[in-house]
Amino acid sequence: MIADPHPSGLTLKAAGRDNAAMPSTAPTPLHTLLTHGPLLLQAPMAGSQGSALALAVCQAGGIGALPAAMLAPEALTQELTRLSQGTNRPWNVNFFCHTPPEPDAAREARWRETLAPFYAEAGLDIDAVPAGAGRVPFSHTVADLVEPFRPPIVSFHFGLPAPDLLARVKGWGSVVLSSATTVEEALWLEAHGVDAVIAQGIEAGGHRGMFRTDDLTTQVGTFALLPQIVAAVNVPVIAAGGIADAAGVRAALALGAAGVQVGTAYLCSDEALTSPIHRAALQSEAARHTQLTTLFSGRPARGIVNRLMRELGPLNPAAPAFPTATAAIAPLRAHGEKQGSGDFSPLWSGQNARGCRSAPAADITRELLQGFPAVARHVVIFRATARALDAEYSATAAQLRELALTRFGCLDFVAVTEGDQEVALSYWPDEASIRAWKQHADHLMAQQLGRERWYAGYSVEVAAITRHYHRPAPAQA
Ligand SMILES: Cc1cc2nc3c(=O)[nH]c(=O)nc-3n(C[C@H](O)[C@H](O)[C@H](O)COP(=O)(O)O)c2cc1C
Numbered sequence: 001m002i003a004d005p006h007p008s009g010l011t012l013k014a015a016g017r018d019n020a021a022m023p024s025t026a027p028t029p030l031h032t033l034l035t036h037g038p039l040l041l042q043a044p045m046a047g048s049q050g051s052a053l054a055l056a057v058c059q060a061g062g063i064g065a066l067p068a069a070m071l072a073p074e075a076l077t078q079e080l081t082r083l084s085q086g087t088n089r090p091w092n093v094n095f096f097c098h099t100p101p102e103p104d105a106a107r108e109a110r111w112r113e114t115l116a117p118f119y120a121e122a123g124l125d126i127d128a129v130p131a132g133a134g135r136v137p138f139s140h141t142v143a144d145l146v147e148p149f150r151p152p153i154v155s156f157h158f159g160l161p162a163p164d165l166l167a168r169v170k171g172w173g174s175v176v177l178s179s180a181t182t183v184e185e186a187l188w189l190e191a192h193g194v195d196a197v198i199a200q201g202i203e204a205g206g207h208r209g210m211f212r213t214d215d216l217t218t219q220v221g222t223f224a225l226l227p228q229i230v231a232a233v234n235v236p237v238i239a240a241g242g243i244a245d246a247a248g249v250r251a252a253l254a255l256g257a258a259g260v261q262v263g264t265a266y267l268c269s270d271e272a273l274t275s276p277i278h279r280a281a282l283q284s285e286a287a288r289h290t291q292l293t294t295l296f297s298g299r300p301a302r303g304i305v306n307r308l309m310r311e312l313g314p315l316n317p318a319a320p321a322f323p324t325a326t327a328a329i330a331p332l333r334a335h336g337e338k339q340g341s342g343d344f345s346p347l348w349s350g351q352n353a354r355g356c357r358s359a360p361a362a363d364i365t366r367e368l369l370q371g372f373p374a375v376a377r378h379v380v381i382f383r384a385t386a387r388a389l390d391a392e393y394s395a396t397a398a399q400l401r402e403l404a405l406t407r408f409g410c411l412d413f414v415a416v417t418e419g420d421q422e423v424a425l426s427y428w429p430d431e432a433s434i435r436a437w438k439q440h441a442d443h444l445m446a447q448q449l450g451r452e453r454w455y456a457g458y459s460v461e462v463a464a465i466t467r468h469y470h471r472p473a474p475a476q477a
Contacts, residue, residue, distance in 0.1 A: 029175045030195045030236075033152060035466060036090050037061060038372035039238060039259020040249070040365065041198075042266055044094030044155065045206060046070045046135070048278075048348070051082040053271040053361055058087040060365035063153065065092040069135045073145055080149045092153035092177070093146065095138035097161045098211075098299075101321035103131075108328075114318040115328055118308075118344070122335045126328070134297070134326040140165060147172055155179075158299075159211035160192050177238065179209025182218050186229040186237070198261055199229045201241030205264040205350035207301040208292065216292065216300060216315075223255060230256035244355025249371025262368060265355035267348075269364055277342040279358070281306075287353035296329055296346035298322035307343035308332075376411045376427035377465055380434055384450070384458035386420045393454050396446045401426075408437040420456075427465075434462060 033039075042057040044067035054064025064087070066079050083091050112126050119126040136142075138161045146154070147168075154169050155177040161169070170176055170193065179198040180186035186197045200209050201222025208219060222241040230237045236258035243252055244265040252260050267274045267282055274282070281287060281304050292300040293314035299322035300315070308329075312318075319325045332344035349356075357364070397415070404410035404426055410433070415424040428434050437443060450458065 028195075029152070029173050033090050033175050036063075037375075037377070038369060039063065039236075040368055040372065041065065041092060041238060041259060041261040042361070042365070043206075043240060043261045043263030044068075044092065044157075045263050045267070045272075045348070046094075047346075048267060048274050049272045051079045051086070053266060053269060053273075054083055054091055055086045056269070056271045056361035057266075057365050058089040058091055060362035061089075061369055062365040063090050063092055065094055065153075065155070067094050068142075069094070069096040069157070073142075076142070077145055080146065080151070084149045084151075090152035090175075092155050093149075093151045094155045094157065095142065095161075096135055096158055097137050097156050098135075098158045098322055100137065101298075101324060104320060107318075107320045108324070110318050111320050111325065112328055114312065114316065115332065118332055122332060124331050124335060129328050129331055131324065132327040134323040137161075138165065140168070143168055150174065153177060155198070157207060157209045159185075160189065160194065163192070166193060179240070180229060181208055181210040181225070182213065182220075183225075183228050183232050185210070185212045186233050188212055190233045190235050194235060196236040196238055196258065197229060197233055198238045198240050199226045199257075201225050201239070202292075203242030203302075203351040204240055205267075205290075205302050206348045207297070207299055210300070219292075223251070226252065226257055227255045242350055242352040243368075244350075244352045246367060246369075246371035248352075249368055253372070260368070260371075262355075264350035264353055265364055265368070266361055267353075268356040268358050269361040270359065271361045275337065275345070277337055277340065277345060278347050281342055281347045282349055282353050282356045283358075286347075287349055287356070290349050290351055290353075293346075294319045294325065296326060298325035301346070301348060302350060304342075304347035304349045306345065306347055307341075374409065374411055374429040376429065376468075378428045378431055378434060379463050379465055380424075380426045380428065381461040381463060382422075382424040382426075382458065383460075384422045384454075385456040386417075386422055387454060387456045389454055392449070396449065397424075400443060400446055403440060403442060404437050408440075409433040410437065431462065 040062040042062055042064050044065035046067035046069040051066055054066050057064035066083055068076050116126055150172050151174050154174040157179050160166050160178055175195045177196050177198055178189050178194050179200040180189055181200050189197050202219045203222055222239055226239045238259045238261050239252035239257040240261035243260050243262050249260050266272055268279050286304050289305040290302050291305050291314045292302055293309050294300055295308055298319055336344040401413045409429055410426050412427040
């Protein structure tokens with residue numbers, strides 16, 4: 001069987017299923033996305049980062065994300081402008097699509113009663129706290145702001161927007177992603193039109209993307225969830241939760257992921273907006289103790305255990321529905337942080353905070369990229385008409401080939417000769433590797449000898465590989 005042509009050589013499906021995710025017809029936005037390289041997505045992290053982190057990740061070869069759930073319209077436009085002008089690489093803008101709850105005065109009153117002792121201790125007036133929604137879901141009004149930017153990727157948390165709104169996003173050409181925390185959610189997302197599913201394991205920091213259930217016993221670890229979702233759906237699956245280094249990336253790819261989404265590992269990066277209190281907690285022993293809690297927003301989210309979680313219980317039923325729990329926590333949080341304490345702050349963290357280091361996001365991205373297999377994206381086509389080939393020629397050609405393969409990341413090297421015509425094809429992951437090889441002293445020397453002694457003439461073309469398919473040779477008896 002001839003494999004379906006698909007760009008980039010990325011593995012898009014779990015073993016055992018045909019490559020149905022990538023039809024070989026006209027390129028879709030997803031095809032185009034996949035030609036840009038490994039699917040290393042920096043997770044959108046509302047409240048902890050903006051376009052600076054996203055751009056740094058893009059510049060290092062990953063896919064940066066702008067979390068928009070907590071951005072006012074003006075800030076959203078500014079951030080989208082920065083991102084769209086700052087990179088030619090794909091980037092992602094992320095929205096929540098929850099249904100805002102009906103106001104529930106009795107529940108709100110119970111919540112305030114529960115928090116009253118903390119207010120009294122801090123000398124704050126609970127009656128002065130305005131009720132507030134906090135986070136607004138994606139809407140046509142928000143889409144009006146986003147549409148002119150035509151983001152390469154739009155991702156959603158808590159399901160998908162209504163069909164007409166989703167059609168609008170797909171209509172302007174964005175690749176659409178959304179998180180699934182169960183197989184059933186993944187199937188629902190596929191049936192409703194996502195281009196790829198983010199399988200969010202229970203290790204993940206921040207909010208659980210759960211939207212078809214609120215039963216926490218359905219929530220499982222990334223490496224239990226991922227292969228089940230890969231086996232169930234035909235769209236590519238991106239693994240999220242607990243992945244913090246190249247080995248984690250390799251493990252996710254081995255289980256059939258087409259890519260990964262990484263959040264916690266970026267929280268202490270130079271470009272993140274994580275507060276000093278949150279950074280200190282992430283880099284301390286405290287980060288070994290995380291729990292799902294509803295106290296800070298009303299939906300389960302993973303954070304480092306702090307005083308509020310210990311004293312109220314992390315899943316206290318008094319917390320009102322998402323996102324209304326936030327309003328009454330905000331003054332306690334601000335007061336605590338002024339005293340240098342994270343007792344009332346959401347210290348979001350995944351279970352694997354080991355990768356949290358104070359470093360440029362580019363360094364973290366490059367380390368994660370090591371987990372992806374190198375894929376040939378460029379080919380150097382060398383064609384020559386021979387004049388006089390001697391023994392030194394053969395030795396030099398072999399040496400250059402060796403140098404390319406062992407020192408400069410060349411992935412394959414094929415040379416054929418017919419009469420006085422020679423063609424050499426070398427395959428490379430990127431142009432920087434080609435340039436480095438060509439600048440090596442041995443290469444420059446060989447070039448000079450080629451011109452002076454061996455070749456009547458030659459040409460070099462560097463071509464981008466946009467598609468690849470192959471028919472494997474039959475196994476030898
Ligand atoms: C601080 C923080 C904020 C987050 N905010 C969002 C968000 O705004 N939207 C979203 O889709 N996911 C959000 N997430 C979840 C991530 O998309 C992702 O599932 C998670 O970070 C992956 O697990 P990891 O943190 O172990 O890498 C957030 C995660 C963290 C740690």
